[in-house]
Amino acid sequence: MLGSVSTLPQQPQRPAADGHMVVCGDDALARRLAVELRYVYGERVTLLLPPGRDPRRPELPLTQRGRAVTLFGRMSAAMSRSGTPAPAGTGDGDTDAGVQAVRILEAAEPSDEAFEEAGVDRAAALALVYDDDERNIRAALTARRLNPRVRLVIRLYNRKLGQHLETLLDQAAAVALPGLDTTAPDTSTTVLSDADTAAPALAATALTGSSKVIQAEGLLLRAVERTPPRRGEVTDTGLCTLALLSSTTHDPAGAEGSESSGAEGPQLLPDHRAVAAATGRGTVVLEAIREAAPTGPAPRMRGRNVPLSQIFSRRLRWSALGVAAAVLALAVASTLTTGDNPLHATYVTLLDLFAMGDPAIGDTAARQIIQLLSGMAGLMLLPLLVAGVLEAFGSLRTASSLRRPPRGLTGHVVLLGLGKIGTRVLVRLRELGIPVVCVEDDPNARGIPVARRLHVPVVLGDVTQEGVLEAAKIERARALLALTSADTTNLEAVLYARSVKPDLRVALRLFDDEFATAVYRTLRTAHPHALTRSRSVSHLAAPAFAGAMMGRQILGAIPVERKVMLFAAIEVAGHPQLEGRTVEQAFRAGAWRVLALDATPPEDRHRDLTTAAPTSPDRPSGLVWDLHPGYVLRAEDRVVIAATRRGLAELLRRRGSMTYC
Template structure:
């Protein structure tokens, strides 16, 4: 049964208007995505949540609806305060971008409750009139089932689906797009406007979480088989010069006197980094770290995560040190006996060695008629043979035990240092583990559940793993926390992450720490307290939903997202846009189209429109073996005076509000969206 529509304060009970956005989910990502659509892009939103308590925060007895209402209420109040400070009044628009929505704040948000997104529920939510639908349940099967239903109810609907299984996601995208094309024969595929997009919050957030364990790390964005590397650079010292890169994407809040800067919590109120600064700001920002577009290289097939310790177990791990010394002693005795045989019998070296080995293995004839020296050597060889037998048995047993445990979890080796301690091997922790191993960073994993999702991966990668409750004494010590370079606390329980962080800091005060916290206010308080108590140590608090929501929101707006780069607690987006319909771009030069703090044109797709790759993020088809690689149509060294034309497609770097302004103005001026008849 469909639950009641639960209006927020001062919300009129009206059906959803055409062109609204629907978000269906059961965790924090759904709520943050709805907030992003409403308060960044100014869209009308219908939020469908399951009834009952919030599973994300079992310690706090709040329902999904209660958390969503509180979140929208805080955002509405913040927007009203910002509007009053600017003298413009409150509103739900984005950054002064205008728009056709005259209702502000929570009035444009509709919250519904239902256990499942069934046909009746989606029809009640207005899926037949909606512009886009996001299915972000934490269950892949539920998302797929709802996507098939929604595509049948509205073939024109733009779908954004959250799936952890990446291969299945690729097949699902093709299937749903094909279903839309069959349901609307003769319709221009361009009108579908990115019909189906499959994303993973784990894949979106993992690079940012892994990057917190590094200093001067690089983030990689892929576009048409090319890799864009955005490198974080520390402030140069006096007299030093650094390569400015292709362009400066951001100025960090860190300075030479404060390496940690003001960054930390995703929701802290401190002044953060400056995204897409102009030349004057870059020149005036002495002593601040930067994020620069450093290099562009051709993408290669995915590099698998490397195993720790190589593909096989080394000899030192197969046989113990005591056994190796025993074998060396037996070998030395054999050599000594062979030398003694040569010296006493005046026989050849080869023949003396042969007789010694026969005696050692009890295969030689008794030297009854031989000289006394030969008889003594034979007795000593037999004695050495008796010592060899237990040595061979021990070697077999140790080798068998090593092979038996090779498929089990490894323990942290004694001399390990400079590694990252990773707490939790759920969906997020597993993706972060893969990312760290792709970067060849040594990792030690701590997981309480021996049947956790990422345990088989840790076993296959030979990653040292400690099974135990991290809050229990001795568990972090077993993970060699005293010699670790960083701690990533990524379990789904805030108190567990906090307790592990506090204990690790008590053991090693300068340890670099990144912890995953659910509640925004709690994360801000924890970050500020840890920064005050340990000013020389790097502390970061991260929210997976905060990192992933911008990419999901832009996909719902119907534009192609190439990637999202977190810059401290802010997010910079890379997207591909058609110039047509954007007055901020069309008819302007590249230099004129640049707006500091909003967007910047990075590249131009020179491929003719009819031959363009519809998915710039996908690898182009590789040439036959031995043949030349197909040239890329993207031009990165654009002349500042190049005039952008309507038929051009560009790759831009933009802030969330900057991209929202481009998309909102496009939606309010595009005749296609206003005059297109619905079927």
Template sequence: MIVCGDDALAERLAAELHSVYRETVTVVVPSSRAGDGAPSGSAGRAATALLGRIQAVMSRPSRASGEGTQEPRVLEAPQPDEATLIEAGVRGAAALALVYDDDETNIHAALAARRLNPRLRLVIRLYNRKLGQHLEELLDQAAAVAAPGLDPTALDTSTTVLSDADTAAPALAATAVAGTSKVVQADGLLLRAVERTPPGRGQVADPGLCTLALLSATTNDPAGDEGSDDSGQGQGPLLLPDDRMVAAATGRGTIALEAVSHAAPAVPPGRLAGRGLPFGSLFSPRLRWSLAGLATCVLGLAVANWLTAPRTHPLHAGYLTLLDLFAIDDPALGEATSRQILQLLAGLAGLLLLPVLFAAVLEALGTFRNSAALRRPPRGLSGHVVLLGLGKIGTRVLARLRELGIPVVCVEEDPEARGIPLARRLRVPTVIGDVTDEGVLESAKIHRAHALLALTSSDTTNLEAALYARSVKPDLRVAMRLYDDAFATAVYRTLRAAHPQALTRSRSVSTLAAPAFAGAMMGRQVLGAIPVERRVLLFAALNVAGHPQLEGRTVAESFRAGAWRVLALDTTAPDERLPDLASAPAGDGDERPTGLTWDLHPGYVLQPQDRVVLAATRQGLADLLRRHHRVHAHGPEA
């Protein structure tokens, strides 16, 4: 396995492959030496720090000791060009992960790697989802042309494009808001897991389709050990428990798979707000009442004209009234007194109409101008989430929070940040300013907020914002994005001691995203991940053939508590299956169903031609894929 990257995700992914999946890993990192093409200054210091962390992680004893796994190799190179990939052994590698922070670097390296090894399994980190879909199709097509004898099942997973922001956003959003549903959504496939409180005495918990996890007893306890990604040794959550574990775990909340459906990608609320404004937002209530009063006055004058001239048609009476209103009719000389009085009243109404129309035009122009600007937090806002940082991660979390209907106030220092256009389109209140400056958090109504979600790229900025927010509101729920595990543990314990009644949580984006990237490198379709406190539950699609833990066993026999559980069966014929369960069927009139059956009988025997959707822990999925790899490499006897 080859991992190429320049940030924390490369480190976490390499450690995941080496320690959990027990694979031989080569890591390519930016050069830490100054020279031609090598990073220097702050970039050089960052590269040196990354290299040191990776070497420290790789030097730790692996659980794979004694199993023939080679020690990891670290290769320094300015860029992942063709020569670097050849030196890393791409021609004989099973999989390559390109997880640089720059999309263009990953694309160039992916094109070169596909040309050097058409059978190589590629996992690419891209933020642009639409570009990722096109790149997947292009690289898969290139693999099929260059290697016509490639196994179709291997071709289905030859290229996988993932986004760490998309993978981590649901977990970060759920951390900030208690009681939200945890969703795995990949185009048409939607899995919804709901956190449920412990049942009362004499009540029976509804397991839904199945119970995915038992939460720790300290989930909502500020002193709980699950506060940071690497804190404490207390009793954590139980993933994929069996019926006996569920029955014995009294007083503990659960995460149940409640609903499975196929739906189009969700459109964030207010997405079309920037394309058309409702009438009520154009004009103020006072102006609308003025227009309504004038319209009533004109209608009354038209009716009076019709009643005073019995032989006049109602439409003609209305026409005369409008002519009088706009002062373009001849004076009613020599006509009846009633007609002359009505003409004078219509003229007066016309004089009143002119300033109202002028005010309406000015107000509408001001409304359109303000719609292009960022909203300020309303005066009476309360119970909202204050989101710090609108970079790659913050933008995805903002979209997720708005999909859940949660009020948000954003704080961003850079007015040209990536998430500013999204905040403007969704009409989300946004404060532009440095969160460490005095008065910025007050402008975001932090004293009336429900939670603070600090997602800037600086650990110290997130910590400073959390400390200041706690000084304003001691019981505020705080979730911070922190990279360093030791630092996160120290921060968590200190804040817990200083504010024992407030919930504090820390999360690392790379820790949340690494399991999905590692699973994709092993050649399976990882549909997504659901965070369970500090752990992650993966959803993957596997072909039963080649997995002795599944093949020939019933659904009940294949279940391994704490490791994996079969959730669904694809009953479609093998030659008619969708190649990728994580993508929706094409909208070209093809209404062929996917054939997924979720309510499986425990006695159903899994056949080699079956494809299943299962939930698995990181170690459980690693065990399944590692055994599958050995069977294919050495034969069934292995």
């Protein structure tokens, strides 16, 4: 069934104009992305949703169709409070313009009819952000057939499949339209994962002062959150200061609660004057930028290829050593008493040990005594061999099953929820070498095989039941990450954990910003000396998806309290804010900052930022990090920038509708 969702006020649904954006999805990310494109980038958006869903919460039925606009009003209001102005024509009193911009349709499946109604054949970009990979792939193939020029942004959890799909869809566009440059950002296919985008930020919340690492497209950026310095203390400012936090020496928690918090929030991309004046405030500093090394496998807490010392117990190893010493002593005694060759004496001793030799009847007394002692050693060896086999079998069986938390475990992170997000966060924490204990109530959850492969302890049970968090050693943990898809479950787990350990550092996944504000303020009042963080996966991922729809390469995003800072690679050409200006002049406080320059000639550049091999010794290649402030940016340059959502929207906002031949 395909139909338009009525809005407040009632407006007739007009056909989509050329060059608009289409977003198809079934969860919070689709709503966030539509709001991001409309209220940050000023684009005309058509949102395609499954029928009968509440736009605020995917799992609730839509009882009042007009409530669809409530989501956009609340989100846009939160953006305005966080410093992101709505574009012209979307303020109060101009509801008609806002309604025309966000056109909401319903369709059970992204079929040809649904795409035709949404105007995909005339769209500039299409985002497919369903929670099902298979549905996104089918829809992408259909959309590429209907419009070979459309810019596709696809949400896939399977990263390897995503790489192949990008190549396939770009090849399909090139075949349909010979001469089409599929490497251009306006016609390319981009596959993103909300789990991969949000996982580094969620993992970083579990660590005080931890590094926030972005590794994408051959580039690695590391930003470090630093606590406010004490009086007289001098701290390293790194390459540049990315943000001033709301936390101070007198208020270590700061205004972390939410975007709509009334307290003074963080200041992104401050200028030198603001940094010098902000004494006693925490900072986020860009510590390093370099080419990313190939990622190795995540370290295991205990893997299948474990050493023998972890398969056989210490008691069993000492027993085996004792038997070996007895055999050696008997072989030496046989050599000394009989004058036999040492090698032959050892062989005869082993035959006696395993009761395979002839009785020493008629031999000397010494030979007979040695044979008796060898037989006794053989009797001791038999149970030792049986115990070794049973213990090895039990160890290998345990290695392939879920582990229980060790008794002496301390300083670990308790991870609640092993869905798509929790699984990515688990892998990220293990890559950082952080001990983890997982809690999951579904034995068939997506992350259970990953936890088994990494040999991470898992507690199976409902976290709301008494004793489950105690089994995860919550009283000795350093942090709790509550990452289930249910806000109430995450909150209940945090409240119970705080009752067990009041100073526990917690980070909980919450979608609703007003709810996050209330939770933060309550927890901060009850536990003023404990650190509390709330994160929304859709809030972290939506800017990256929106930037990809605008046709630019978004490298990643880092959270700064409940705001987001983006890193992007853009071409200078066509941007008067950059072209012809020096690096110092191009810097706009609170909007964007040039971090690096791609020195590779345009004809040798890759689509990503991996270093191309220089064609000649006198032609540079790669990224230049230490740019001189007086360097003048040219049209052919490609730069890496750090930007706020507001700043990136200003840089990438299109001057008009895109036309097609």
